[in-house]
Amino acid sequence: MPTLSLMPPEFSVVRDDNKCIKCLACVRQCGFDAQQYDAEDDRLYAIDANCVNCQRCVSICPAGALTIYKNPPPMRPNAHWTEGHLRNIVKQAETGGVLLTGMGNDQPFPPYFDRLLLNASQVTNPSIDPLREPMELRTYLGSRAEPVSREESKDKTRTPLVPIETPIMFSAMSYGSISHEAFESLARAAKAFGTLFNTGEGGLPEDLYEYADHAVVQVASGRFGVHAGYLNAGRVIEIKIGQGAKPGIGGHLPGEKITAPVAETRMIPEGTDALSPAPHHDIYSIEDLKQLIFTLKEATRYQKPVSVKISAVHNVAAIASGIARAGADIIAIDGFRGGTGAAPTMIRDHVGIPIELAIAAVDQRLREEGIRNRVSLVAAGGFRSSADVVKAIALGADAVYIATATLIALGCHLCQKCYTGKCSWGIATQDPYRSRRLNPEIGAERLYNLLRGWSHEIKEMLGGMGINSIESLRGNRLHLRGVGLNEVELKLLGVKHAGEAM
């Protein structure tokens, strides 16, 4: 780094000395060394250039003495050369490296969820009060028989359906990319609520096998932590082909994060970089994928449904059709808003397509080909609220994966510095000083509360539409209307414009 940076700090840490009691909690909790204490002068001060606006100090300060301000752009306003572009250029001029970032795409692409509205019953059909009448959110994931026959039970290659109590699952976040504490919080909450969490590609730590019955165990291109016991312990096996935040890109967990327990779980030497290749080196076609799917099914005696997770890309519908025909029981599609622990900024912000369009396209294609019943469709990538969940299900998803929302529930403030391993909130770090900030007891409660709240809201929305089961909403696009969408968008989403009648 040059001695003189051409970029002024992005944030200012402002301390109200009238309120500050000099308890030094901010200094002890700052993960990025922005908060400093000069013991000789008994003075607190901040190094603004280090601040990433993670808000840990603001949250922990008992006196409410801290505020983080975004500094004004370091240039005259320019709609083309935005501050983000400028900062990136300067950073690269100083380092010569690939820009890295964390979490999901933060650019202002149109959010289709915000252009879709839900229906409600009035006069001609009664709405349902979920507090008085039963309301079914239980969802079964897996492949359905076609047609239903008595011979079905004799088919030894049919994997069982997996019930979840709400159509919301926790998406893949590996142990290694997130702390043991965060991982355990997800596992505990999934078990308590009766849904599934996802191990990500880093295996399942030995001490968390008691939660394995609620785990989607992932098999990714690096094959980290994959062994027969792992596959047979999980409830669902997921082959990870791609991830919404970085379609076409592999993974790289730096050696600093490969601590002894992470190394043991991943079955790699301590301190070595964990490199996930971009493709699976044994999958170059749908036929190859089929081989892996059936290898995994054989390894688990056809007791575990196999999911295949792909990023939402331009040709997603045709790819999904191939995956369904290759024998997958579940297809998970991750939209371009999906998060990550680390991705090249350019990939994260410019590759992939919105999940809304991908789900609509895939559901439509599978229906047209008459194979929709062969797979469950799981949507992922930037679900912010229960309304997003309901809209995705109406567009054709069976269930959704949430991950960024769960991290926010655990304390994440979206500072996008996961790749540094310095997370002040104890989530994306393996540093024991930081990770112990996340008590899994509290974490699991918060995640449970989130699922509970969203599930209640989903019931309310279903009731309003006069539906008493989430099954009846699946792919029911008549309950959706678009606002401010053009004809192509409406056609792709398969919805009418607001104001159009049934």
Add this chain to the structure above:
Amino acid sequence: MKKVYARPAYCMNCHLCEVNCIVAHSRSRDLFRAYKRENLRGTARVIVEERLPLSVAVQCRHCDDPRCVAGCISGAMVKDSETGIVYCQEDKCVGCWTCVAGCPYGAIRPGEKNGRPVPLKCDLCREAGEPACVAGCPNRALVFEERRAGA
């Protein structure tokens, strides 16, 4: 008896237990007055001991046979026979600090209040019910519970 126990696995070294302790033992029971008017900074009766990454909050263990009570020359330090709480009757303290020297846990520190000596030690917030350090711990690293002897 119910005591405060630390769970080092979840202590995140924020020292907010000390802040809450100071406020709870201030005259005003107000954060800003305690620190800015009463100048109570550094008078916490619970101390977070650090050997990073580990840290743990230490306070009086309210021993069954407390050395501070046995050693007190003025009879100020007593153990409540009903609740088991070891506390100092501050008007009787003469500031000899035998209690400070005798405590095997280093949980008593010399202090002063209105110009009079007073040992800074945990009294389990005996007037309030739940100790302030436990109530205010943001990560549930402190618990207030009954445990069997030796546990």
